[in-house]
Amino acid sequence: MCRYSTTVYYINGLLALNRMNNNWKRTFAIIWGGQFFSILTSSLVNFAIIIWLSLETGSAEMLAWAAIAGILPQTLIGPFTGALIDRWDRKRIMMFADSFIALCTLILAILFWHDIAQVWHIFGLLGLRSIGSAFHMPAMQASVPLLAPTDQLTRIAGVNQIIASVSQIAGPALGAMLITIWDIEYVLLFDVIGALLAVTSLFFVHIPNPEKEEGVERDILKEMKEGAMIILRNRGLSLVFLYSILVVFFLVPISVLFPLMTLEYFKGTEFQAGIIEAIWSVGALAGGAIMGAKVYKVNRVALVNWMYLLCGLTFFLSGILSPDGFVWFAVLTAVGGVSGAVYNSAFTGLVQTKIDPTALGRVFSMFFTISLIPAMLGLIGIGFLADGLGLTTSFILSGAIIIVIGVAAFLTPPAMRLDRQG
Secondary structure (H helix, E strand, C coil): CCCCCCHHHHHHHHHHHCCCCHHHHHHHHHHHHHHHHHHHHHHHHHHHHHHHHHHHHCCHHHHHHHHHHCCHHHHHHHHHHHHHHHHCCHHHHHHHHHHHHHHHHHHHHHHHHCCCCCHHHHHHHHHHHHHHHHHHHHHHHHHHHHCCCHHHHHHHHHHHHHHHHHHHHHHHHHHHHHHHHCCHHHHHHHHHHHHHHHHHHHCCCCCCCCCCCCCCCCCHHHHHHHHHHHHHHCHHHHHHHHHHHHHHHHHHHHHCCHHHHHHHHCCCCHHHHHHHHHHHHHHHHHHHHHHHHCCCCCCHHHHHHHHHHHHHHHHHHHHCCCCCCHHHHHHHHHHHHHHHHHHHHHHHHHHHHHCCHHHHHHHHHHHHHHHHHHHHHHHHCHHHHHHHHCHHHHHHHHHHHHHHHHHHHHCCHHHHHHHCCC
């Protein structure tokens, strides 16, 4: 549910590790150190690319297609990557994925150095980076339960949210600053450096792989089907997945309308639109800090459902604000960011707890794939939402539907029993 400062928050996240079990905290500190710089530099470069495309094309449609280029490959190959992740060495997958992304970015930088880079080269890079992400993120999520105690998984997801939020706050600011100082080819090198740091950090840790049955013939299509059946056989878990996907379907179209809401409805400036983007990430940072601070003995399904209600309420109230209510819009945006981070931490920890580690790669890949389909539909339908229904009506309608989904989720006993405490 998260949307599309700094070292202090990152250090605080690492300090939280000092209170955890010494047998595995060092491994996570090393992994998180490398991943922090990788995610930060990726965020920096992504925003620099957006600025470059904006200056070169001046087309919002071109930006939308660039976003689709960064989503579509991951959507198409996601189910296959999950089966491969559960079959291959997960540490090597993460290392090769980061290295592949670094190589693609370096090639684009060389094209810019020779002054032959075109817009389609940018689209190609975004697509190739998407392929790398399709392997890296599920492999990372699937590795966590093999490294940490089960009761710490939700807390770890909270610290991961801190790192992601810090990157989403600092990355665009650094990207905007650097693109005004240096040519884009030099800015692209930051992504290469960040990826190499992430790869280097993995040399110093051991990431175990789940035990596999010997002598069993392995078929990738069969494994994909097994991954789907793991979810479908568990009625409670399948309902939790369904509600989450439905919320994403209505959330993504609204998330891309935030800048338009600021500029057109509240008559704000480009700077204020940027502030709103940062405020959501600040809220997500706070939510991640809350979830990463300690282990909470709560029903994570109920917590996820409460976050649906809270997020839907922020959208609904944003839609009924008057045009001079920008300050309240900023407050509601921050609350929405908190709800997104808490949801993400609770949902990730829940799945990591309820799914056998041997199948986590397939399960996470499938969920990421299915969740990305609404994202693309939202990007394609942005014109209809803004021009046909109107900005405020879109916020009100989507917020109300998300609230209804949250209420329905509370009234679904199989889902609510999935993480019953005590």
